[in-house]
Amino acid sequence: MPPMKLCIMKQDILYIDPQSYGNLAAYDYNLLTNTQKDILYIHSQKYDYKAMNLPGKPWFKYNKLHSSLAKVLSYALTYAKIFCLIMCWRPRIIHVQWFKMPTFDYYFYKWTKRLFRFRLVFTAHNVLPHNSGKRYQSIYGKLYAICDAIVVHTSCTKKEIHQMFHIGKEKIHVIEHGILKIPVDIQRYEQSLQLYRQKYHLQGKIVFVSLGEQSPYKGIDLLAKIWTQNKELYDNDDICLLLVGKQKEINLRQVANCKNVIVENRHIPNDEFLYLLRAADVYLLPYRQISQSGALLTAISERIPVLVSRVGGLTDPLKIAPIGWEIDKLDEKGLKEALMSIIKAPKKIKDIKENFQAWEKVAEHYSWKRIGNETTKLYNTMIGQS
Template sequence: MRIMLVDPRGETRPYDDALAAALVAKGNAVTLMASAPRVAQPPPPAGVDVRYVFYRLADRVPGRARKAARGLEHPFDLVALTPHLMRHRPDAIHVQWLPMGIVDRYWWRIVERMFRVPVVYTAHDALPNHPTPRRLRRSAANARAFRRVIVHSQHGRDALVGELGVDPGRVHMVPHGALTAYRDVEPVAPAVPDGVPLVVMLGLLRPYKGLDILLEAWPAVRLALPDACLLVAGRVLGDPEGAARLEAMAADGALGVTSDLRFTPTAEFVGSLLRADVVVLPYRRIDQSGVLFAALALGRPIVATRVGGFAEVVEQHGAGVVVPPADSAALAAALIELLRDPARRKEMAAASRAAADGPFSWGAIAAATERVYAR
């Protein structure tokens, strides 16, 4: 099968690369259409034809004007895919994101009819993480525009069908795969003390990810376990209050907090996960998280909130503990309990790795994705 994956802004490149590699391993020819990465990334997977066809002009524009330039260029870049479509005639097109909403929906409907090819859309966020009425209408329109929609959790499927009114016959649950490519990365250890219990929160720091809840919980953890340390690493996007509070706590040496508020290079990301005794995901809302599936792949115990599809992974597969969202006392109690119980953490670490190599393996994900293409 000839498959075209499309991720214009490269928003989920670890996912794209892993899915593409797994589809190639099953005998498919895969082309990934994306934009050139603006930060260091691992090399593209072997056997995948990666083409940087989006925003080649716009990404030369400096500063804040780049976003507007991308918006202007985007429709032209979509149309510029036509020669490739005519030459290669893919058997399936798999679209990961719709940066311009109505423009993308209209274009992919034209492509599906003109080339008589199934176009699949993955709703990585079944519901917007900042759910205003306008954003909910856009999410509904995006999902309704496609005959085949993939979501990564039963929660996501229920949301599309029950809240956004998408035809249930069009929505298919295919789990996010464990990001096992990180196992091959040479790790760089974080700058934290050796031999102390370490809790780690990684990734882009947005308000819905609950950094403030973690910071509220941490003094209780530190009181119960005076040598415990907390590492929070990632670039801040839209959460200046949380970042300021984190920096203030990091400046207080008595709290054992380390902050690293920048884009985390892959080697450091992996090194921080491998050093973690517990990976914490204190989110207020989400469907699924790439950090969760990186932690799963590297066999780490997880404490997550009961939001989106987290419990479907963490709780059902024994990979960690799930607590109520926005409950700092419950979060603190779970962290204290796990940090005090190395035997239980060892069991959870083994369960994480087993889940990554079993139901969340990319072989299983690719097979399920192929079935959606063929429907």
């Protein structure tokens, strides 16, 4: 995204996302192109979505480095540039998407707010970072306290932040996560989809899929355990399990030995994510913890039926229309029963895929135009308070 000359206006907004690549780049693009405000977008050099018709600065490069020390120094230097920009530009609002170094971020925003008196908005995609336990609970309490507004994607996340950190409900705003659509070359897609079906021997099978990071917080260890211990799953030629993505704090070697399971421990680029997703009959989200999932909303955009656990906002789309299944209880028995109920009724998969009215209803609810309008209203309120 080429840098553009800035129009220096006091009501303008800095939108900062250190993690802007993959689904997060798609999120930023869809939100910002539907928000009617003057915004400068500070993002990662790894940004890999469509170019936006608004000013952008690809300043974050820490996530292209390997050394931990180099990452820390790079992140701090980027924020030194941001400090200079704030000093010269004096924005009314700074909207942050991720705190990658929470202690550093806390002191940076605490002191820059005192110096320059902007309003700080933070989007809490999750209450606390994934797989972190209570390690960051104290510092996130301080971060939430200095924010003037916190955006969350579900009402249950709002309730959790309110109860855990004693943050006033009036400061927490529910603005849902929109449906993520990955752009694709149709001709290349058709060729690649056929190649994947042949490579993984997917023809004529019920294909269960989990893509992206494979991790315990996503419940993938539980899924792998159930699959390897139940003959109805591991010895069934009519089904296939596809687990493709980088593995984090998880060992999938045993399930990879099952004849109907494909495991690939590697990063998936956006286009391949889409090709593999479209090969799925059911997308699996047996999460132990989550606020909302970009993968869920990408699956919905491709009209892939989903199997979800009852955490965070995963079941919210199913309350709008019957586009998948819920896991009654996320344990070995509950997940196995959910999988077996799908396997025993393959016609229901077809019925869900062809329920066009249901998919349209969900798409309308999660439209980016509506989400952009709600974000614009929040910005206007914050500017009015400054």
